[in-house]
Amino acid sequence: MTKQEEIVLNFIGAYGKSWPADLAAALEPLAEDAYYQIVVPTIPPVVGRDRILAEHELMKQKVLDQRHDMKSWGSHGNTVFTERVDWSLRNGKWSPVPLVAVFDLNDDGQIVAWREYLDLVHISKSHGLTVDQMIESLDLDLNSASA
Amino acid sequence: MGEREESIALKFIGYFRDSWPEDLDAPLQLVSEDCYYQSIVPTTDRICGKAAIKAKWERIKAEYGDQRHDMRGVASSDTLVFTERTDWSHTNGKWVSIPLVAVFEIGPEGKIVAWREYLDGGNVARQIGMDVNDLEQSLRSGAA
Numbered sequence: 035m036t037k038q039e040e041i042v043l044n045f046i047g048a049y050g051k052s053w054p055a056d057l058a059a060a061l062e063p064l065a066e067d068a069y070y071q072i073v074v075p076t077i078p079p080v081v082g083r084d085r086i087l088a089e090h091e092l093m094k095q096k097v098l099d100q101r102h103d104m105k106s107w108g109s110h111g112n113t114v115f116t117e118r119v120d121w122s123l124r125n126g127k128w129s130p131v132p133l134v135a136v137f138d139l140n141d142d143g144q145i146v147a148w149r150e151y152l153d154l155v156h157i158s159k160s161h162g163l164t165v166d167q168m169i170e171s172l173d174l175d176l177n178s179a180s181a
Numbered sequence: 182m183g184e185r186e187e188s189i190a191l192k193f194i195g196y197f198r199d200s201w202p203e204d205l206d207a208p209l210q211l212v213s214e215d216c217y218y219q220s221i222v223p224t225t226d227r228i229c230g231k232a233a234i235k236a237k238w239e240r241i242k243a244e245y246g247d248q249r250h251d252m253r254g255v256a257s258s259d260t261l262v263f264t265e266r267t268d269w270s271h272t273n274g275k276w277v278s279i280p281l282v283a284v285f286e287i288g289p290e291g292k293i294v295a296w297r298e299y300l301d302g303g304n305v306a307r308q309i310g311m312d313v314n315d316l317e318q319s320l321r322s323g324a325a
Contacts, residue, residue, distance in 0.1 A: 076304050108262065115265075117299075136254065136265055151280070151299040155302050155303040156224045
């Protein structure tokens with residue numbers, strides 16, 4: 035396993051079985067100006083560790099619990115891919131979210147970009163929502179994202 | 182990192198970089214007989230076998246017109262290759278962008294045994310003004 039893979043797997047591992055107890059501590063491997071894009075290209079990136087933390091705090095209120103199964107990973111230099119099935123608990127029901135997340139690191143080993151590829155339509159349907167309802171329910175601060 | 186695996190996946194997908202390959206059998210030489218292709222995980226069904234994959238390409242080529250892609254990043258393990266790309270599909274007279282990650286599994290014989298892609302189908306449907314259910318159906322139909 036490369037150093038970069040180890041950093042990313044440790045980071046995402048904190049979300050493996052449930053929400054991390056301390057969200058701010060879990061996000062420490064991110065650079066301060068890192069961005070997080072929850073669905074490429076449909077939802078714009080959230081820029082900055084503080085804003086990502088705020089989004090996670092909001093998501094934690096909406097998605098009562100979450101976990102994931104790691105399917106595979108691979109890397110090339112400072113870029114690491116993880117293929118996972120995430121699971122989210124809403125309204126008493128666990129729904130699967132198959133995805134690939136791509137992480138870019140800087141030379142100091144900090145995560146500077148975190149973007150995820152998934153079919154939002156499928157996920158919304160499995161939650162009994164339309165895509166617009168799903169995006170709205172995430173409460174993302176999209177204005178700040180494009181700043 | 183799997184250099185051999187990356188070279189196989191990049192050679193395969195390279196056939197589709199600028200346009201459809203003239204000879205669809207050329208990329209299929211890099212694919213195992215029982216390879217599967219899933220165009221949107223988990224929404225569309227897996228298409229299993231070389232002949233079925235070729236039939237799907239022929240249908241998509243006739244239905245959607247030209248295609249190409251920009252490669253954004255490549256990564257690998259000993260058996261897997263990830264490509265992050267923006268694919269472009271020429272549909273109804275305009276180019277539609279399709280950002281995605283494809284995952285290729287390379288078997289011990291050096292052939293691609295699985296090929297699955299992660300993307301937001303709703304993004305594609307919105308750009309071409311198509312109902313997402315119709316788009317999914319269109320991608321599903323003809324699946325073996």
